[in-house]
Each structure stands twice: as C-alpha cells, then as structure tokens.
Amino acid sequence: MNEADALDMVQNAIWTVMVASGPAVGAAMVVGLVVALIQALTQVQEMTLTFVPKIVAVMVAVAISAPFIGSQISIFTNVVFSRIQTGF
Incomplete structure (x- = not known):
C-alpha cells in the first residue's frame, strides 16, 4: 500500500x-x-426547549433512512474488503 492508496481509503x-x-x-x-x-x-x-424536538427528529430521521445508511456502510465495507483481497 502506498500513499495514494491510503489517501484514497481515508x-x-x-x-x-x-x-x-x-x-x-x-x-x-x-x-x-x-x-x-x-x-x-x-x-x-x-x-431546554430545543433538545426534545431535535432528539425526536434525529431518531425519526435515522429510523427512516436506516436502509440508506446501512447500504452506504455496506458499500464502503465491500470496497475495503475487495481492496484487501486484491492486495491493494
């Protein structure tokens, strides 16, 4: 792994x-x-009025976008594993 590969992964x-x-x-x-x-x-x-609506909104947003977030992390994981498998 050279500097370009490391920079690309980061x-x-x-x-x-x-x-x-x-x-x-x-x-x-x-x-x-x-x-x-x-x-x-x-x-x-x-x-303290701002905290409860923000927490509820963040929880709802994460619940709705969980498949999207999971797919993004899965894509990144597959890229990392494929680069490890090919030896960079």
Missing part, C-alpha cells in the same frame, strides 16, 4: 461518514431553525 471513509450522517444532521438543523424561529417570534427563551 477519502472514501470520510465521504461515507458524511453521507451516512447527512440525514440526521439535516433533520437536526431544520428542526433547530424552526424552533429558533418560534422562540424568536414568541420570545420564549427556554434553553
């Missing part, structure tokens, strides 16, 4: 993490913006 790993965590992060971001907007409009500045 790049694939980082891309897989970004794609797999995208739905959960996106859901948390959207819910956070909506709750912040509601807090700004109603002037209710309770700090």
Whole structure:
C-alpha cells in the first residue's frame, strides 16, 4: 500500500461518514431553525426547549433512512474488503 492508496481509503471513509450522517444532521438543523424561529417570534427563551424536538427528529430521521445508511456502510465495507483481497 502506498500513499495514494491510503489517501484514497481515508477519502472514501470520510465521504461515507458524511453521507451516512447527512440525514440526521439535516433533520437536526431544520428542526433547530424552526424552533429558533418560534422562540424568536414568541420570545420564549427556554434553553431546554430545543433538545426534545431535535432528539425526536434525529431518531425519526435515522429510523427512516436506516436502509440508506446501512447500504452506504455496506458499500464502503465491500470496497475495503475487495481492496484487501486484491492486495491493494
């Protein structure tokens, strides 16, 4: 394994993490913006109000996108194993 192979594997790993965590992060971001907007409009500045909706949204997003996340991790695992099998 040379530097280019190692860099390619790290790049694939980082891309897989970004794609797999995208739905959960996106859901948390959207819910956070909506709750912040509601807090700004109603002037209710309770700090703990943002946590429960975000946790629920992240759990729902992960539950809905679980097959997609699993397939992305499976694709990455297959790439890693095939590269190990061929000897890089």
